[in-house]
Amino acid sequence: MFRQHTVHSPEGDLLCAPCELVIRSRRDGDVHVVQLVGELDKDSAPRFEIELKRAEATDAQEIIVDLSGLTFIGSDGLKVLIHANARSRDGGNRLMLVRGSDEVQSTFEMSGLLSRLPFDDDREQTPPTHGEPARVNIVVSRPVHEWAGGGR
Numbered sequence: 612m613f614r615q616h617t618v619h620s621p622e623g624d625l626l627c628a629p630c631e632l633v634i635r636s637r638r639d640g641d642v643h644v645v646q647l648v649g650e651l652d653k654d655s656a657p658r659f660e661i662e663l664k665r666a667e668a669t670d671a672q673e674i675i676v677d678l679s680g681l682t683f684i685g686s687d688g689l690k691v692l693i694h695a696n697a698r699s700r701d702g703g704n705r706l707m708l709v710r711g712s713d714e715v716q717s718t719f720e721m722s723g724l725l726s727r728l729p730f731d732d733d734r735e736q737t738p739p740t741h742g743e744p745a746r747v748n749i750v751v752s753r754p755v756h757e758w759a760g761g762g763r
Contacts, residue, residue, distance in 0.1 A: 631655075633680075634662050641672035648680035651688035660691045667698060671705065675731075678711035684718050696728055707731045 632655035635646040643666040651659060666674050676692070678684070692708070699706035708730045710716055719725040 634659060636662050643669060643671035644675045644677060646677040646680060650683040651681055652685040653687040656687035656691050663695050673707060674705045675707050675709060677709040678715055679709055681711045681715045684715050689722060692728060
């Protein structure tokens with residue numbers, strides 16, 4: 612699904628641009644945190660899945676997916692989390708989800724997944740960073756010059 616947002620170009624023109632997803636991935640001791648900011652949809656879900664599998668391949672005792680920065684989650688994003696949960700159950704139950712916005716959580720509720728996925732209701736919305744910068748910062752989007760036709 613394509614959701615349009617108004618963006619001003621340097622020339623002052625209005626452009627329609629797809630939203631982006633920022634993935635911040637960091638290791639803090641035995642905990643690996645993958646924080647999502649933006650929209651998790653069919654275009655960004657494959658990148659999220661790659662990063663999540665990368666975290667799963669480590670010896671982290673716990674993998675936390677922080678959904679608090681999401682503004683939208685689509686069916687492809689839900690599918691990634693369902694598969695990650697199945698892998699986690701087979702590998703020591705390392706996956707834990709931090710709740711998203713009301714809009715995002717209602718998607719889980721409407722799809723019947725709210726009680727089937729490992730949400731941590733006791734955890735803060737944003738896990739502490741201990742002053743360390745994100746290890747990986749992935750932006751899933753096309754450059755603005757491509758939206759304006761400059762990348763042809």
